[in-house]
Amino acid sequence: MIAEKQRLQDTDWKNWGPYVSNRQWGNVREDYSSNGDAWNFANHSTAESYAYRWGEEGIAGISDAKQLFCFALSFWNKKDKMIKERFFGLSNPQGNHGEDIKEIFYYLDNTPTHSYMKMVYKYPINAFPYEDIRAENARRSKKEPEYEIFDTGIFDNDEYFDIFIEYAKANQDDILVRVTVCNRSQNDAPIVVAPTVWFRNNWKWGYNTYKGGTNASQEGCIDIIHDSISIKKFYSKNINAESVFCDNETNNPKLHGAPYPGNTYFKDGINDYIIYGSNTINPEKRGTKAAFLIDEIIEARQSKTFDFRLSPDDLDEPFYQFDEIFEVRIDEANEFYNEIQQDINDDDEKNVQRQAFAGLLWNKQFYHYNVGKWLKGDPNYEAPRDFNNYVRNTEWNHLHNKDIISMPDKWEYPWYATWDLAFHCVPFAIIDAEFAKGQLLLLTKEWYMHPNGQLPAYEWNLSDVNPPVHAWSCFRVFKIDEKHNGKPDLLFLEKVFQKLLLNFTWWVNRKDKNGKNIFGGGFLGLDNIGAFDRNMILKDGQHLEQADGTSWMAMYALNMMRIAMELAQYYQVYEDMAIKFFEHYLYIAEAMENLGEGTKGLWNEEDGFFYDVLQLGNGDSVSLKLRSIVGLIPMFAVEIVDHKLLEKMPNFRERMDWVLKNKPELTKLVSHWDEEGHGRKHLMSILRKTRLTKVLSRMLDENEFLSSYGIRAMSKVYEENPFVFSVHGNENMVYYTPAESDSRMFGGNSNWRGPIWFPINFLIVESLQRFHFYYGNSMKVELPTGSGEKKNLDEVAQNIGKRLCSIFLKDEYGQRPFNGGNAKFNYDENFKDYITFFEYFHGDNGRGVGASHQTGWTATVAKLLKPRMTI
Secondary structure, three states: OOHHHHHOOOHHHHOEEOOOEOOOOOOHHHOOOOOOOHHHHOOOOOOOOOOOOOOOEOEEEEEEOOOOEEEEEEEEOOOOOOOEOOOOEEOOOOOEOEOEEOOEEEEEEEOOOOOEEEEEEEEEOOOOOHHHHHHHHHHOOOOOOOOOHHHHOOOOOOOEEEEEEEEEEEEOOEEEEEEEEEEOOOOOEEEEEEEEEEEOOOOOOOOOOOOOEEEEOOOOEEEEEOOOOOOOEEEEOOOOOEEEEEOOOOOHHHHHOOOOOOOOOOOOHHHHHHHHOOOOOOOOOEEOEEEEEEEEEEOOOOEEEEEEEEEOOOOOOOOOOHHHHHHHHHHHHHHHHHHHOOOOOOHHHHHHHHHHHHHHHHOEEEEEEEHHHHHHEOOOOEOOOOOOOOOOOHHHOOOEEEEEEEOOEOOOEOOOOHHHHHHHHHHHHHHOHHHHHHHHHHOOOOOOOOOOOOOOOOOOOOOOOOOOOHHHHHHHHHHHHHHHHOOOOHHHHHHHHHHHHHHHHHHHHHHOOOOOOOOOOOOOOOOOOOOOOOOOOOOOOOEEEOHHHHHHHHHHHHHHHHHHHHHHOOOOOHHHHHHHHHHHHHHHHHHHHHOOOHHHOOEEOOOOEEOEEEEOOOOOEEEEOOOEHHHOHHHHOEEEEEHHHHHOOHHHHHHHHHHHHHOHHHHOOEEEEEEOOOEEEEEEEOOOHHHHHHHHHHHOOOOOOEEOOEEEOEOHHHHOOOEEEEEOOEEEEEOOOOOOOOOOHHHOOOOOOOOEOHHHHHHHHHHHHHHHHHHHHHOEEEOOOOOOOEEEHHHHHHHHHHHHHOOOOOOOOOOOHHHOOOHHHHHOOOOOOOOOOOOEEOOOOOOEEOOOOOHHHHOOHHHHOOHHHOO
């Protein structure tokens, strides 16, 4: 058995991992302002001096699973105004397209137990252009692209360091660290390497007085003292490295003009000592934060390696067999991924997939948020909440999160998002199904899920409503796990099903405005996709009937039905639940059929498409004929049930037959089909063959949704002919916008009016494959529309999957589309094989847009890269 597989059976191997955020400033948890201004209360300018309450940040940081103790790397090129101990980026108000990291780094490798990890950070040799980036982005409008660090020209002459950071575990809590600094320039260049350890400050708030410490030991060693931390020694191979100490405490004199207390060495003490030579480090060589300082000249085009070790043991020779341990862990990582990739023959595909997995694993983070404590403040630090005005998350007083969670992006989104996480878990299941299952269960725990059954959305607004894809993900992960292990994890499926019953009920009770099985939900994760803010409170009894909200719920009902049918094979009691969700699906699907008349319904016969409908207070309705993925989402409500499965469920079969016999209006919502030699199949779908054909003719039209790189979020027809709609006396105009948003709706750092989004595309591919399982070659459509070339739906799914994968793979000219035509990124030896998994992609050319390391749901490309891309 492969060693990494063996380690996966031992949870202790995951106690230490890359759990430190890339950004702790500017988030809700750290916001103790009176006006809810999270971006400015704790910001990048104050971060070096401010001790955080709820978590820590660092470059390539690792910690224990409770983040009591952290390790990360810091650097100084002797030209910057501060040491580089955190990644720089713009806050939401500063960026012309919202918050945006302004650094270049890549996650290159990682194993599920973090026995081996590797990343590279590209650190400029010349002064980092902080002010240039701030000023130029402030000058630019929403109509202009973001001003990135590469645009400043600081990398033009290769005047940068490639800093490779690697970790290898000798044992669960014995961690080897290797830092290789490569000078890519033609001139010698200085650098200070400062590996840093510190304790998260959990002692000053009034609940706990115990704090650990560090102090100088023998040369090249720092002692670590804490009664709950197994690591006791921090070694540097360079025994002449200076050890420096301060405390992880806020510098109130600097930030707030407070009196200076004597003999206090604040969080920024090491920074000020390195930059200015200030007397800000503890001469007694002890504190809650410590670092080794290694001052080196890296010769032109050369590199130097620096080794460190975090160990529980007092070692006479801490670097004995250091190289050998790294070689073994690298070999084991290769062996682990070679098995996973055994059916992939293309080296470039293997590289993309492995880096997708690496990014998923690097984006695991310790997440701590106790809303009750946060709302009222701590005994020693009261929170000046203005409850008479807006205060976030007041209805989530029960929520207490303190876990390792998969983040969308540890800089731009260093907080979990429920529907993002559901997509993360599908590729995660390929490499670590136990973690994937644990994540899905975690969000349904009592201290996460609201007592009313709602799942928390994300920390900026826990009450926001995301598409209900949790049940879909749970069943996909269950089947992937079953395939890999050869047996079903029924306990997992039962546990999550029971909690999802509560969530489904919340949806039915809270989001079905008139009790007619037509659902709203607001923006539903699709930000600015509507002609107006879909979270807007409308006047005079008006309300929005959402094609996507209703379709998501039909999909949810079918997902729950399928889970119940699976469990019913082992426990008959679930057969009744399968019947319940079957009937609930029928009522939702029937409501979509019968809402309104003619163009007033969700389905528009003339256009052959689904639209949102604005219900007016006088009983009339207006179809919002804006073609977007809102009208494609009804495809997701599809399930194929083999008749052999029904034969094992006599009660279900009897009830289904009775409903279809006695309720003819519902009969058309379930199709039957006989295929010689394969038996009967039953199709349950909002879309029948005729309507599916019409929707696909739109979706596969290159002038509308079909891009060379996947399915656009909005029809390209609005590029020249914008959609116009008036609401509350305001005229709203929607243009096809293939990349960054051109407005501030929902913050302006996300856009659903044209780009390609992986989660929606992934579900499109999956749905097409399910439809093909039912129709086979009896249903073919033009691909692309108007070409005369007919393909079955599996071939269409494969084609879309290849378009999505092509965003990352080298084309015939050696370019990777996500790089947006950047010649250095595409052809330079030190860039060309590094992959960045963006939040979304330009609808016409595939350029990466939005959060640049949002490996989470974009990592579904790892599943698409499997042979035949069977989802």
